[in-house]
Amino acid sequence: MDHQRQGAYLRAMGIVPWRLASSPAQTSPTDHDKLAAAAGPVNDPVDVSGVSPDIPEPASLQQAPANDVAGMDWHALDQTVAGCTRCALSQGRTQTVFGVGDRQARLMVIGEAPGAEEDRRGEPFVGRAGGxxxxxxxxxxxxxxxxxxxxxxxxxxxxxxxxxxxxAAACAPYLNRQIELVAPEVILAVGRIAAQRLLETDEAVGRLRGRMHELSLPGGERRVPLVVTYHPAYLLRTPEHKARAWEDLKLAMSVLGGAV
Ligand code: SF4
Known part of the structure; x- marks a missing residue:
């Protein structure tokens, strides 16, 4: 992506970049300072330049209580989720919100739960936070x-x-299978609930973000790099944290090899 377009999207995020570094490895403290300054006061910025391959021991997703889900193809999984009554949340829904996008995506975004608008439309991350x-x-x-x-x-x-x-445990087999089928190169966990459930921790987002994690799928045969960042709904309420979110996105981009 050219820097002009990226700058436009950053401005739409509420971040006004003065100058964009050419790659994550070349992101200098000066560039970071400019981004951070543009987005307002930010304490304890995280330098993600030269992301270390020093990845901690992986967390494991909750074990699937329903072995029948493992091995399903997309159609069977979609149909099963649409009729699922495995937990009490089935009683209040308008419809299930399965997930959208490229089923062979390099990047997978995982949030916490559908809200009212998502429940109505059957699609995750719509409305202002989705924008x-x-x-x-x-x-x-x-x-x-x-x-x-x-x-x-x-x-x-x-x-x-x-x-x-x-x-979350009742629904985990569906998400596990989605991750297996998509086989993303990196996962972006947005918000506290997603981060804590995926990494099986009660640490705050502020302590989980800014570094690389690794998710081990059930069976342990596949591990996926995982980056935590703030939920966009939180960023709408706390725009001074957008510069930190951008650092997280750059960290995820470093896995994809994208220019920043
Ligand atoms: S397990 Fe998931 S799909 Fe099934 S009812 Fe609960 S939240 Fe809905």
């Missing part, structure tokens, strides 16, 4: 249609509350 996510993806050179986007749970929790552990 910001789209701009974040465009700034990465990854248009929404080229990314696969899914959630930890496929049904809307009542009142937009966080999904509880039992609900």
């Amino acid at each position: 910001l996510l789209d701009n974040m993806l465009l700034a990465m050179g990854q248009p929404r249609g080229q990314v696969f986007i899914a959630n930890i749970v496929k049904c809307r929790p009542p009142g937009n509350r966080d999904p509880v552990g039992e609900e």
Whole structure:
């Protein structure tokens, strides 16, 4: 992506870049400082230049209680999710929100749960937060249609509350299978719930972001690099953290080999 277009998408995110570095490895503290300054005061910036291959021990996804899901193709998985009553969230949904995008995407975005608008439309990340996510993806050179986007749970929790552990566990086999089928090169976990469920931790997003994690799929045969960042809904409320989010996106882009 040329820097002019990327700059336009960054401005749409609310970040005004003064000058974009040519690659993650060449991102200098000066560039970072300019981005950070443009987006407002940011404490404790994370330098992602020269991302280290020093990746910690992988987290493992919750083990699938339903072995029948493993091995399903996309059609069977889609049909199974559409009729699922495995947890109580099925009772309040308008429809399941399976996930959208390129089923052979290099980048997979995982959020927490459908909200009211997603429940109505059957698509994840719509509305204002979805618009910001789209701009974040465009700034990465990854248009929404080229990314696969899914959630930890496929049904809307009542009142937009966080999904509880039992609900996430019940839905985990579907997400596990989606990750296996997409086989992304990198996963972007957006928001606290997605990060904590995928990495099986209760650490805050602020401590999980800014570094590379690794996700081990059930069976342990495949490991996927994973980057944590803030949920776009949070960034709409806390725009001063957009510069940090951009650092996270650059970290994910470094896996894809994209120019920044
Ligand atoms: S949230 Fe997942 S496990 Fe629960 S009913 Fe919906 S599809 Fe099934």
